[in-house]
Amino acid sequence: MLEQYVKKTLTSRVYDVAVETPLQPARQLSERTGNQILLKREDLQPVYSFKIRGAYNKLAQLSPEELARGMVTASAGNHAQGLALAAKHLGVKATIVMPRTTPELKVQGVRSRGGKVVLHGDSFPEALAHSLKLVEEKGYVYIHPYDDEYVIAGQGTIAMEILRQQQGQLNAIFVPVGGGGLIAGIAAFVKYLRPEIKIIGVEPEDSNCLQAAMAAGERVVLSQVGLFADGVAVAQIGKNNFDICQHYVDEVITVSTDEICAAIKDIYDDTRSITEPAGALAVAGIKRYVEREGITGQVLVGIDSGANVNFDRLRHVAERAELGEGREAIIAVTIPEKPGSFRAFCEAIGKRQITEFNYRYHTEKEAHIFVGVQTHPETDPRAALVDGLRAQGFPVLDLTDNELAKLHIRHAVGGHAAAVPDESVFRFEFPERPGALFNFLTKLGGRWNITMFHYRNHGAADGRVLAALQVPEDERHLVPAALEEIGYPYWDESDNPAYKLFLG
Known part of the structure; x- marks a missing residue:
């Protein structure tokens, strides 16, 4: 299996549009950890992400007849921009179906590169379903963002460059994991040529689809996916990707939101560049790994996978970086x-x-x-x-x-109301789109009195909400069904000590 991927990688056509990115030493981080840390700067690609490699390689394998039909994909992020640029370079049409919650930066990024954007649904599964409907109706060729052999091989060219750029000691490569195209491509190439090098995946704690799959021995679907690192917010690892990963990925490390924010700051300190949360996963994983193993003198590579981040999100990153550090x-x-x-x-x-x-x-x-x-x-x-x-x-x-304390309590201290009986408290993630709040109030506000409401926007596709409801004891059992009907992810925080101390 590895041999066929290596051959596909060696013959991948990525450099018509992609560039060979530098393997840059992270001087301060290396000094702090006692190891040589090298950053593979995929944020320097024309679309500020590695995704251009796989997207272009897939298109380059299609026949003239297939190209003439036009391309379609569903994506909320970097794959969309990569496909738009690849299609523009080849002179073919690309339609990108994106959820309505997609950050404006990424929507404009697709349009500026010639892609046609169709905003549909409030989540990726809805956008995906619509894109597949367009395949049936209009005959478009579907370009999968990660679960495709040529996409995997295109991402594998990153490993080809790393082994050429660092020919001496190289102990481990740390790779962000979403759908798995990047780590599958890197693992296949590296393990065939340098099997002694460890391949370590890094995922957010609330978006660990590969770690869960490896533990179960089969692909699993996460019931809920965290949205902070939106570039890797995937509920299930790709099939082709897992076939490689379960045999050739050494381990998967998970990191917290605070650790990701700290890693964004680390990369900034060493490169004066701003990476997106998903792009900083590898550095966060390196730090966790070094601390856990107590190692020194090793050469560790982190894939800095992308820099498509809304500027508004940086205030949240700055706020949490010191905690993560x-x-x-x-x-x-x-x-x-x-x-x-x-x-x-x-x-x-x-x-x-x-x-x-x-x-x-x-x-x-x-x-x-x-x-x-x-x-x-x-x-x-x-x-x-x-x-x-x-x-x-x-x-x-x-x-x-305490996530509730860091997201809400620190901004709502002073709202203590000891005289409110029967109060239940919930934390929600709202989609950032018109009507989301009205939907909440319409379905819930008329039933029980809302005694507290705190909302804070982080410049992302989701908004964070803290709400308290006055629910009589004999109606408590009705609350879960009512909240499920609204359709927003939620957490019961009624017993959270931070709430009880400052707001209860």
Whole structure:
């Protein structure tokens, strides 16, 4: 199997439109980790992503008759732009079906490269179904974003370049994983020629379709997929891809949103370039792997796979990067409601920089404060901060890993309402499209009283919402069905300690 992929990779026609990207040393990251870290800069491709390789290679294999029929695909991201440019170069028509929730940056990216954009549905499966309908109705040729042998071989040219650029020591290659085309192409080529090199996939914790498949020994469909790293938000690994990965990928590492944000900052510090969340997965995986294994002196390559990120998302990235790096702690502290308490607390913090401070009167005896404090993973870890405050008599709740606290509570402190009975709290992900909020209020607002609502846009395809509903005890059993009917992903946060402390 590997031999046929190697032959397809060696004969791939990608360089009519793609460029050979540099393998760039990450100097600061290398010094910090004690290993040589090299970044494969696929963000420097003409469409700011590796996807141009596979898309063009697939089109280059089609007959003149097939090309004349026109191309179609479903994509919310980089494959769409790659196919649009590939089709333009070959002088053929490409229709890209994209969900209505697709960020405007990517829609304009397709149009600017000559692709016809059809916005259909609110999710990728709906867009996919419509694209397949167009194949039947108009006779278009469907170009799969990842589950195709020629697409896989086109992505494999990245491995061909890496082995030529780094001919000496090379211990492991870390690869972002979505549908699996990139890691399958790299694994097939590398394991055939240099089987001693480890191939390590990296996925978000809430989008780990390859890790789940490898654990099960077969492809699985994730019931829910996280949207922060939208470039790899895929519920099921491709069939052709899994056939390769289950035999030739050494392991899959998962990383958190905060770790991805920290990796985006790491790449910026070393290259002065901004990568998209999916593009930073490999660096986040390298850091997790190095910490876990305690290794030094190795040569590790990370695939910087793309840079198509909405500028608005950078505020969220900046906010979370320090947390992911272990350089900030988010804590809740209870202090006496009396003169001098703030001063005593600040003295207990010492010389640490306070990055955020939120206070709201609670009772005549005590106050709850929400605080961000600068820490350092080696010289001043957050455990030392928390233990030190507790030793001085301050009740402390560490919220650094609490998603509700980081997404909503830090922006809603001051909304305490102790007199609201029968309150249930839920966190939602809304599609960012007109009518989403109205749909929510129409289906739910008339049934139970909404006692709290907090919304924050992160410049992505989804919006984050925190809502509280006043539901009598004898109606609690009706809530899940009502929320399922709305159709938005949700989490019950009624027992979350951050909610109880600041908003309950």
